[in-house]
Amino acid sequence: MNKTDKIFVAGHTGLIGSAVARRLQNQGYDNLLLAGHAELELTDAVAVDRFFDEHSPDYVVLAAGRVGGIIENQTYPADFMNANLAIQLNVLKAAHRSGVQKLILFASSCMYPRECPQPMAETALLSGHPEPTSLAYAISKLAGMQMCLAYNKQYGEQRFIPVIPNSAFGPNDNFDPKSGHVLSSLIRRFHEAQQTGVESLTLWGSGTPRREFIHTNDIADACIALLTGDTTALELPLNLGTGRDFSIRELAETIAGVIGYSGTIEWDTSKPDGAPRKLLDSSRLRAFGWQPAVNFEEGVKDTYQWYLDNALSTETRS
Numbered sequence: 231m232n233k234t235d236k237i238f239v240a241g242h243t244g245l246i247g248s249a250v251a252r253r254l255q256n257q258g259y260d261n262l263l264l265a266g267h268a269e270l271e272l273t274d275a276v277a278v279d280r281f282f283d284e285h286s287p288d289y290v291v292l293a294a295g296r297v298g299g300i301i302e303n304q305t306y307p308a309d310f311m312n313a314n315l316a317i318q319l320n321v322l323k324a325a326h327r328s329g330v331q332k333l334i335l336f337a338s339s340c341m342y343p344r345e346c347p348q349p350m351a352e353t354a355l356l357s358g359h360p361e362p363t364s365l366a367y368a369i370s371k372l373a374g375m376q377m378c379l380a381y382n383k384q385y386g387e388q389r390f391i392p393v394i395p396n397s398a399f400g401p402n403d404n405f406d407p408k409s410g411h412v413l414s415s416l417i418r419r420f421h422e423a424q425q426t427g428v429e430s431l432t433l434w435g436s437g438t439p440r441r442e443f444i445h446t447n448d449i450a451d452a453c454i455a456l457l458t459g460d461t462t463a464l465e466l467p468l469n470l471g472t473g474r475d476f477s478i479r480e481l482a483e484t485i486a487g488v489i490g491y492s493g494t495i496e497w498d499t500s501k502p503d504g505a506p507r508k509l510l511d512s513s514r515l516r517a518f519g520w521q522p523a524v525n526f527e528e529g530v531k532d533t534y535q536w537y538l539d540n541a542l543s544t545e546t547r548s
Contacts, residue, residue: 241294249446437479
C-alpha cells in the first residue's frame with residue numbers, strides 16, 4: 231500500500247473507523263476517502279455503487295454498522311439486521327466489482343457461541359448458538375464474515391479480510407447508557423454519580439461475566455499491518471484481542487477508581503448478564519507480527535479524558 235493510494239474508511243466518525251483514519255493520517259496516508267451519512271448512505275446500494283464508480287478506492291476499511299448494547303439489541307433486532315446486512319452486501323459487492331486491492335471488514339466477538347471453550351479460537355465459530363441477547367447482530371456479522379470468505383474462495387483472491395475485535399473502547403465511543411457498550415456506559419454513569427454525590431450505584435447483572443477489552447489504537451495498528459503486509463497466506467478470519475480479560479465487577483471498580491467515585495456498587499441480578507465469558511485466541515494475528523501496545527488502565531484514562539473534553543459538552547448542550 232502506497233502513501234498516495236486511495237483508502238475508503240467507511241464509518242470514519244465511529245469508534246473504530248475514527249481510530250483507523252487518525253492512524254493512517256499520522257503515518258502519512260493523506261488520500262483518505264471519508265464520507266459521512268450526508269454524503270453517502272451505505273444502506274443505499276445505488277449510492278454505494280455511484281461512490282465507488284466516482285472515487286475508485288484502492289483499499290477499503292469497513293468499520294461502519296449499527297451497534298449497541300444489550301438494551302438496543304433486544305429492542306431493535308430487525309433494525310440491527312437490516313442495517314448491517316445492507317451495508318455489508320452493498321460495500322462488498324461494489325468493492326469486488328471495482329477491483330479494490332484489499333478490504334478489511336470488522337466482525338464481532340458476539341458471533342461466537344455463548345458456551346464456548348476459552349480462549350475462543352476462530353475454529354469455534356458456528357459450533358454453537360450465539361448469546362441470545364445479541365443474536366440478530368451476531369447473525370448479521372456472521373453473514374458479513376462469510377461473505378468475505380465466499381468472495382475469496384469463489385474468485386481465488388484473498389482480498390477480503392474479516393477481523394474479529396473483542397470489546398473495543400477509546401475516543402469517539404458512545405457513552406449513552408441505553409445504547410452504548412458496557413465500558414463507555416459505565417464511564418458516564420460513574421462520572422454522573424461522582425458529580426452528583428450519589429452514594430450508591432446499581433449496575434445490571436451479577437458482575438461476574440468476563441470481557442476482553444481492546445483500545446481502538448491497537449485495533450487501528452492491526453488494521454494498518456494487514457493493509458500493508460502480505461496477507462495471502464493468512465488463515466481467515468482473524469481474532470483481534472489483548473489476551474487479558476476482566477470481570478464486569480473488576481471493570482466497574484477500575485472505572486470508579488479512574489473517575490474518583492467512592493460510593494458503593496450494587497448489582498441487580500434480575501437483569502441479564504450476557505455471555506459468561508468472551509476471551510479471544512488471537513494467536514493467528516500475533517503470528518503475523520501484531521502485538522497490543524495500550525495498557526488497559528491507561529486506555530480507560532484516555533477514554534475518560536476524551537469524554538470530558540468532547541462528549542460531555544455535547545450532552546450538556548442537548
